[in-house]
Structures are given as C-alpha cells and as structure tokens.
Amino acid sequence: MTLHTELATFLAHSLALESEARERYLELSESLAAHHNGDAAAFFQRMACEAGQHLEEVAELAGDHVLPQLQPWEYAWPDPEAPESASYEALHYRMSLVEAMHLALHKEQDAAAYYRQVASDSLCSETRRVAAGFAAEEEQHAAALQTMIAQLDEPAEHHRLDEDDPQLPA
C-alpha cells in the first residue's frame, strides 16, 4: 500500500472510500428490501446516510485541493476493494439485524485500520494528521455499533434455513 506522501492523493482515496461505502450500503439495503428483509435493509440505509455524511465532510476538506483523477483500479487499497465496502457475498436474504450490524462493524474497523496505517506511515505530516482524525471518526462509528450489538440477541442457530414451503392460498 502506498504511503500517500501527498495530502491530495490521500484525500482522493478518502473520497473514494466514503463514496463507495455509501453506494455499497445503499445497494445492500435495496437488495435486502427487495427480498422483504426490512430490518437489515433499514439498518444498511442508515449506514449509507452516515457514510454520506462522512463523504460530505471529506469533500469539504478536499474542496481547496486539486485531487488526482484516479480510475477505480488505480486506488492503492490493502484489499481488492475500498476498506469500507462490504463484500456482496457477505449478504444473505435471511440475515438478521445483528448479522448486518456485525458486517458493518467489520467494515468500519477496516476503514479505521486503513486510516490508522496512513496516520502512522505517511511521510507527510499533514496527511498523518488528517488520517488520524478520520481514523478516530471510524473508531467512534465502530464503538457505537458495538454498543448497539451488545443490546441485541444473537439470532437462532438455524435462522437462515429456508425450507421453501409452498405458499398456498388461505
């Protein structure tokens, strides 16, 4: 992973990270809503809003900088996708609210880890300072999710089992 020696490059990455997180959460929400999983859909909708708010903050910060125009494959992420983009395959149409929260928690932690690494390794002091602020924000999100998860019951062991019984008219 690049050390982001220039603030503009780091901000371009941060914008992409938050923008893709918002879009992905929206996709997950719409996908679950289409399959009548309202609880998880509403949760991911809320996560999309939060990512959108963070995107606006980053965009405001980036406003005065000339950012590099990078293609999707030119970003230097530690994994194939941006750190806060939840994997499509992690979804299941019968996933519980708690499972949805665990998935989001995992992605918030990934985003925090990414920002922390930049804050630790970048050769640019301003980049390190901004990245540390972003990391702290992602850690707050993660902590809030952990609190919410602790208040909910874990799903039953076989809750995903779908016997696919025929839907007969009443």
Next chain:
Amino acid sequence: MNEPIAVSPKSFKSAVKPIWCPGCGHFSVLNAITKAMAALAIDKDNSVLVSGIGCSSRLPAYVDAYGFHGVHGRGLAVAQGLKVARPELTVIALGGDGDGFSIGGNHFLHACRRNVNLVYIAMDNEVYGMTKGQASPTTPMDWDHSKLTPHGPGVRPFKPAAIALAAGAPWIARAYSGNPNQMAKLIAEAIEFEGFSFIHVLSQCITFCPEQTDWKAIVHERSEPPLDSADLAARLFLADDGFATGLLYREPRATWPPPLHIHKNKNKNENEALAALAAAFAAQ
C-alpha cells in the same frame, strides 16, 4: 465537490433495481461494467448491452444505456448482428454459463471464430440459478447439491477459456466478482480492443452454491503479461486451475466483416453493399 472520477459510475445505473438474491456475484459485475463505462466516458446513446435469459441476463435493465433482453442463448447472435449493422456502437453481450455454454454454445463457438468487434461477458456461477440450482455446463462433476443430480452431474465441466481459444477468440480474460475493480479494468480494456473480447467471470451464487464463498481464498491474479501465442495459451488453459484472473491471452487478428464490405461500398447502392456482406458471410 471533488468527485473521485470525472464521470460517475452511478450515472450509468438505471432506475431499475436489481432483484438478484442478496449475496449474488452479479452485483459486482454490474458495478464493474458501470465503472468501466464511466472510466471510458462511454456515450450512453451509442452503447448497447445484449443478453440472453437467466439471472445474469437481467443485467441490461440495470444499466442506463440501450439494452436487449433476448432469447435464451441467442444474445451473441443478436449482438453480432447489431455490431455488423451499426459498427459505430459499443456492444457488450452478456449472460450466464448455461445461456452461453449450453443453450448458446454454438453461438459462442462461432462468435469466437467470427471475431466481430464486441465484448462478451460470461457470468459463470456453475449453476442454473433461475431454475433453482440445476447443474450447468461448468458444474463440477461431483457437485451433489441438486435433487436433479443427487450424485453429481458426472460430466466433466466445460473449460470456457480453452474452448474460446480453440474456437479462435483473440482476447481472453478471467475476472472474479470479489474484485470488481480489476474486472472494471478488464472490461475497459475489452471495450477498447479491436475484436471479439471474451471475459470469463467467476461470479458466485451463494444461494445454490454456498461453497463458492471459498473462491475468495482460491482465486489468484496472474501477474505475467498476456500470452500472445495460441500454442502457449492452450497449454495454460488446459493446465490451469480455472482461478487465475487477469488478461490471459491477446493476439489481435482481422475482425469480421472486413472493413471494405461496409465502408468502401458506402457510396454504392444499398443492395450492392448487402450482397457483398452476404457473400462474405457465405464464404466463411
């Protein structure tokens, strides 16, 4: 506000929302296609996505461009006809493993051979998802998760890249739904390639093949440059594990139809141009 790139991939998504199962790999293919179209700033009014039938073939509805949801297995036939008639269009054909390699297997062979300048994306999840998990041409021979093949299909799976090469495809790549950014790059390169470009996408179906979540640990990116010799590529495709991704083979050759049949005849009357086109087709 600063945007990550000049044209947003989101602007290439239509208002129709996908109804694929949550977790489906096809979401990633849709994501990659819109990223590639945005990266190349493709003109929506001059691009068409053509599909056959199946889960994956729903994709044209989800892209804000022209689309044709065709007959089962016949997406490539329609796409080739369209490109020959309207060479200025960007044409992307797509479909699944059943649509492309079974019902449309013959069209696949001859599209590779004919080399019309278009992109073909085969979204391979090794199963007929829309009909609830039947074995397809790429299903492993011992896959016993379907009630229709309780002991597995017992037939060796089709090797899409090897077949494409043998049939004459000049550009062959493999992508994975877990890496939409690499896939977007490959699609962009495929659009820019002059000829038939085939992208075999490993696109998981977690509903009927939950074991495909293991692909993440198996898939590996091929770091070497694409092979430019069919002999070497044949050895690679017959020996590889089917999970190496990237642009695997690139050996440009003349596309069909030859340019003279359309462009040099543009000042003659239409009947003469059509006769020349028909003669070229018959001579193949």
